[in-house]
Amino acid sequence: MNEATSEAMKEVTKTSAVGAISIRGIGKTFKTGKTTFRALENIDLEVGANEFVTILGPSGCGKSTLLRIVAGLEESNEGVADVDGDTIVGPGADRGMVFQGYTLFPWLTVRQNIEYGPKLKGVSILERRAISNRYLRITRLEEFASRFPKQLSGGMKQRVAIARALANGPKVLLLDEPFGALDAQTKLEMQEALLDVWEKEKTTVLFITHDIDEAIFLSQRIVVMAAGPGRILKEFPVTLPAERTPEVREHPEFLKLRRELAGLLRHKEL
Ligand SMILES: Nc1ncnc2c1ncn2[C@@H]1O[C@H](COP(=O)(O)OP(=O)(O)OP(=O)(O)O)[C@@H](O)[C@H]1O
Numbered sequence: 001m002n003e004a005t006s007e008a009m010k011e012v013t014k015t016s017a018v019g020a021i022s023i024r025g026i027g028k029t030f031k032t033g034k035t036t037f038r039a040l041e042n043i044d045l046e047v048g049a050n051e052f053v054t055i056l057g058p059s060g061c062g063k064s065t066l067l068r069i070v071a072g073l074e075e076s077n078e079g080v081a082d083v084d085g086d087t088i089v090g091p092g093a094d095r096g097m098v099f100q101g102y103t104l105f106p107w108l109t110v111r112q113n114i115e116y117g118p119k120l121k122g123v124s125i126l127e128r129r130a131i132s133n134r135y136l137r138i139t140r141l142e143e144f145a146s147r148f149p150k151q152l153s154g155g156m157k158q159r160v161a162i163a164r165a166l167a168n169g170p171k172v173l174l175l176d177e178p179f180g181a182l183d184a185q186t187k188l189e190m191q192e193a194l195l196d197v198w199e200k201e202k203t204t205v206l207f208i209t210h211d212i213d214e215a216i217f218l219s220q221r222i223v224v225m226a227a228g229p230g231r232i233l234k235e236f237p238v239t240l241p242a243e244r245t246p247e248v249r250e251h252p253e254f255l256k257l258r259r260e261l262a263g264l265l266r267h268k269e270l
Pocket residue numbers: 030031032037039057058059060061062063064065066210230
């Protein structure tokens with residue numbers, strides 16, 4: 001096969017479903033001085049291309065550690081993780097990460113924050129402008145393009161963080177309690193905005209929360225973790241209508257799942 005054909009084939013695979021995450025036998029032990037702490041034990045998790053999976057669990061059960069391993073920001077002691085068969089050995093443009101804290105560059109405007117990744121990659125100014133326009137529109141931030149982060153509300157900052165992650169064209173979006181610091185109303189709006197982005201962009205999403213309602217509203221599948229050592233307790237498919245309107249929160253299936261999850265987590269510190 002010549003080079004052009006192989007490049008063309010890569011393009012074809014890129015447009016079909018991509019972004020499957022495979023986590024097999026992941027274990028992590030932290031060492032602090034003479035003490036060791038078993039943060040993750042034998043984690044197996046498969047996330048399909050374009051699937052929306054949420055990890056739910058009490059504080060300290062290892063959710064962030066697991067996500068950081070998938071992001072390539074932390075090394076595991078055992079096991080392997082890959083995206084579409086490519087072993088994760090460090091951070092990469094195929095994975096976009098959004099944290100709970102506001103991690104925008106304060107000296108850059110909203111647009112410059114979004115264009116930051118493409119600029120590093122050497123994307124031309126015209127193309128960069130097209131990318132930032134697209135994600136400003138999707139995250140409904142068009143009128144705030146020239147503002148600086150300190151001039152934005154918490155919800156807006158998180159939308160910029162999502163737009164910035166998407167601007168790199170990731171196959172996978174990794175979100176670690178991105179809406180944890182927001183007020184209840186903004187949180188609901190952000191959840192709807194994220195689902196909108198997920199539908200339009202067809203990325204795979206691995207989302208972390210300790211909010212049961214948030215997990216049910218967003219996900220196709222919920223993975224519950226427990227602490228001591230951090231492990232997967234149980235998985236729940238979310239069999240709600242694909243279109244998640246606010247009314248879905250009153251759906252009998254939603255209420256049933258909420259009861260089940262609350263029961264499972266009752267004795268844990270959420
Ligand atoms: N760098 C580190 N060194 C030592 N221990 C760590 C380190 N990072 C995390 N831990 C420990 O590993 C455990 C899991 O931490 P992690 O941040 O993954 O939990 P979490 O489930 O994300 O909790 P939360 O819901 O509070 O964010 C915790 O007990 C934490 O103290």
